[in-house]
Amino acid sequence: MDRSISVSITYILCQAGLILFMYPTNIIGSTTESQWMPILLGVLVHFLMVWVLLMGLGAFPNQDMIAIFRQHGRGVAILLLTPVFAYLFMGGVIAVRSYAEIVTIIFLSETPSWAIMTLLLTLATYLASKGIESILRTGVIMFLLFIPLLCFILVASFQNADWRYIHPFFSKDFSFLKSMSYFNSYFAIGGVFVLFGFLQPIVTFTKKSIFLSSLCIVPVFFVSVYVPILTFGQDTSSQFIFPFVIAVDAVNLTWFMFDRLTMFFLLSIVIFILIFLSLVLWMLVILLKRSVCQRVSSTYVLLGLSVCVLTLCFFIPDWNAIDTLFTWNTPLRFFVLIIVPVSVFLLGIRAKRKESV
Structure with missing residues (x-):
């Protein structure tokens, strides 16, 4: 269907x-001016890799990425899927620990982080246990409930914008290409699209719908960066750990019935991350079940993964450690972002040539 x-x-x-x-x-943190340049480059890379992956998958109807790699040899599957597993697992750990940190900082300062992490992972584990169909249905419901609110917050966040901060708009400085901070930004660019390689044949979708949804996301890339810059300026924004959250917290709407938009903003983001975590856990279970845990129940595999993720989260003491994990994850991030889609694409070309012979 x-x-x-x-x-x-x-x-x-x-x-x-x-x-x-x-x-x-x-x-x-990666550049002091013309922030649209690194944003645009990342967006272009994102579109290119999504296109490459979808074109490659199109050559293998009703097959997921695991089946594609396995039919080309066990060695190919191990070489390409092991980094995918490591990246998804590490991404899950980073997401749970970092989002628990922001919830603690913003409005649950008296609640221990372990309790927030346990709650986040428990909810994500429960949703993942229901399967991909339930995750997608939940996503639709959350979209209807929270996207209108999020769009309102994004528009309202321009209340304190000073458009003079946008200058200089053009720059010849490409030093951001040497910045680790810029490479870390690809966590947001390449964190989700690998999902498309796991859906077929359970769930089918069209390439057109994915490209249209990607276009809908493009403004969010720019708004998330330019709202804090236009509100506080580059120098001040660079001092904040969560500049966009601070910019939203500075919005004052006297006619709004609630004091702070920040609470609704963070509620929306946490809900979205719960969906993301459930997808990550579901993909990890699929990888393990198709490789080393064929005879083990999916429920036990999922529970084991969740316990491992939570245990590792307990060993991450502070934000500096989280930032270090972002850096360590960089090689895996670019492997999944570039090597995996290109591999699927090249295997797809090879398969089409065999069919034409």
Whole structure:
């Protein structure tokens, strides 16, 4: 059954959750002017890799990425899927620990982080246990509930904008290409689209719907960075760990019935990340079940993964350690972002040539 709308909506939610969190910090930290340049480059890379992956998958109807690699040899499957597993697992750990940190900092300062991490992972584990169809349906419901609110917050966040901070708009400085902060920003760019390689044949979707959803996300990349810059300026924004959150917290709407938009903003983002975590856990279970845990129940595999993720989160003491994990994850991030889609694409070309012979 075609689930293009559900897949596109869930993709938008997960991308928004990742972009509005650490992405502004990474981009602002990578350059002091013309921030649109690193943003645009990342967006172009994102579109290119999504196109490459979808074109490659199109050559293998009703096959997921695991089946594609396995039919080309056990060695190929191990070489390409092991980094994917490591990246997803590490991404899950980073997401749980970092989002628990921001919830603690912003409005649950008296609640221990372990309790927030346990709650986040428990909810994500429960949703993942229900399967991909339930995750997609939940994504649609959350979209209807929270996206209108999020769009309102994004528009309202320009209340304190000083457009003079946008200058200089053009720059010949490409030093951001040497910045680790910029490479860390690709956590938001390449964190979700690998999902497309796991859906077929369980869920089908059209390429057009994915590209349209990608276009819907593009403004969020720019808004998340330029709102704090236009509100506080480059120098001040670079001092914040969560510049976009601080910019939203500075919005004062006298006619709004609630005092702070920040609470609703963070509620939306946490919900989106729960969807993302459930997808990560579901993909990890699929990888393990198709490789080393064929005879083990999916429930036990999922519970084991969740316990491992939570245990590792307990060993991450502070934000500096989280930032270090972002850096350590960089090689895996670019492997999944570039090597995996290109591999699927090249295998697809090879398969089409064999069919034409």
